[in-house]
Amino acid sequence: MLSRIDPMVRLLVVAIVLAIVLPVHGSARDAAQFVSNAAVFLLFFLNGVRLPRHEVMAGLSNHRLLWPLVAWCFGAMALAGWGLSLAGQGWMPPLLALGFVYLGCLPSTVQSATAYTSLAGGNVASAVVAAALLNLIGVFVTAPLFSLLAGGSGSGFHSDALIKVVAILLVPFLLGQVAQGWLLEWVKGHRSLVTTMDRSSIAIAVYVAFSGAVAQQFWTRIDLAGWLWLAGGTVLFLVFGHGGAWLLGGVLRLDRPNRITMLFAGAQKSIAMGAPLAAVLFRPDVAGVILLPILLYHLVQLVIAAPIVKRLTLG
Template identity: 75%
Template sequence: MVRLLALAIGLALVLPVQGAARDLAQFVANGAVFLLFFLNGLRLPRGDVRAGMGNHRLLWPLVGWVFGAMGLAGWLLWQGGQGWMPHLLALGFLYLGCLPSTVQSATAYSSLAGGNVASSVVAAALLNILGVFITAPLFSLLAGSGAAEFRAEGLVKVVTILLIPFLLGQALQGKLGAWVAGHRPLVTRMDRTSIAIAVYVAFSGAVVQRFWERIDAVGWTWLAGGTALFLVFGHFGAWLVGGSVRLDRANRISFLFAGAQKSIAMGAPLATVLFAPAAAGIVLLPILLYHLVQLVIAAPIAARLNRPA
């Protein structure tokens, strides 16, 4: 995933999509995102969804943490960055805070750490479903109407491209679920390729606008420092909240990875829908950096948690 994201960013820097090809590329990206969420719907068993939603002690504090506490942290970083870094870059931290958790990596690292895998799958999937309804309105509410080129009609596209294919996948699970289970490596590659396409299209807009001329050295420092602060807050905060609601160790580990990680799979497609092309790539910079670093640091954290007491 890290290599694919780096390839998408590198390709956008060297050969950004622009002009008349932009509309075609956006159409392809939307189709890839539709396929991504359709496959997610096929993969997640309906029985696991129903069973996992009964784990109220884990789920509802997790929803409050991911969209409430992390959203507030993003708002504080956005406010703190006013005047110190470009407006759209500061806005990217607010966008980062409003995003849901990952699904695949949060589940994988929870498994490596000895967490409750079933709860991880359901919790991350539920957060992404809720994100379709919560992320864009929450971002708009916190940012204010004049903060970005936010287009309300984008909400219709969000439902069409993200929610409908997921529900369609759930409906066709009985017919196609076995095929997906039998072709897991192919489906995983399709997943990651879809995300990379969305990142390439979004980042191309920033390259065409010569984003490096709009972000000075102070802005890049804020990007690195703000991302580091967000990572520390996300991981330590999620671990402490999991303990404060008295989760057992396995569920507390699941809470940690679902609560601290942020989804580029939701962030990149949503940015291409909600923001103008010139804005989307710059707004995505914090989530791109956060996502790459979270994949790197999650491995030693999982190894540490899996050690015998």
């Protein structure tokens, strides 16, 4: 039964439990943050090596799918997250409300969106390029978009955080693109090792973020109404994301394969971007709470993906 659970989900659960049982404290937190930043740097370097430039250029030609998808992911979904945060004011803690804004500003997943698109009979090539491009755009867009929507309540976020984003996310990605000619074959030949490194980088970022939240006893900041808003808001966001992406594909009159691609690439949100970026943007004592909505959303989106795929393949 345990083997059926997505490996990334299992690793996230382990990271969260470890942060609760054995959080980093004091001077060790700085060392842990350095390790986390180094792991994020490696993650985006490998992403740069893996993403062939010719695939990006080829995917850019699917305008009817790609640009509406970008608008949906960073426009409609970001505004939906902002709306949920406003609706929950007075009912949930400010940091949790910020978490919904942050969730809305994140790009799509790459691996799971592509995998479920394939299983449901969607356009796999466009899914790969679209998800990869959304993540690349997210490096530039997510932080300033979050800052714009969060306004003065963006706790722990400062303009110098954008410099950190460039240094820890964008620079390694560009270095990976430069090193692609030398390292691409090695990466292809060591897929399992590279995948393990990817997942470990994300887990480390989650562990460090939650360690800071545990040290600040984050559970004392969230009452029963806050937890209910977290659960209810996540469900509403899931319904809006999946239902809206599917309807948008219909309005645009996309063929069925591209409409399926729109559904999964448009509705899913990336913990692979969310956790490392939060570690860069926010102080450790607030990052863990801000990550709660994306963590729950990520877990539930994987749970509901299988029945959605089954429904699509049946009709």
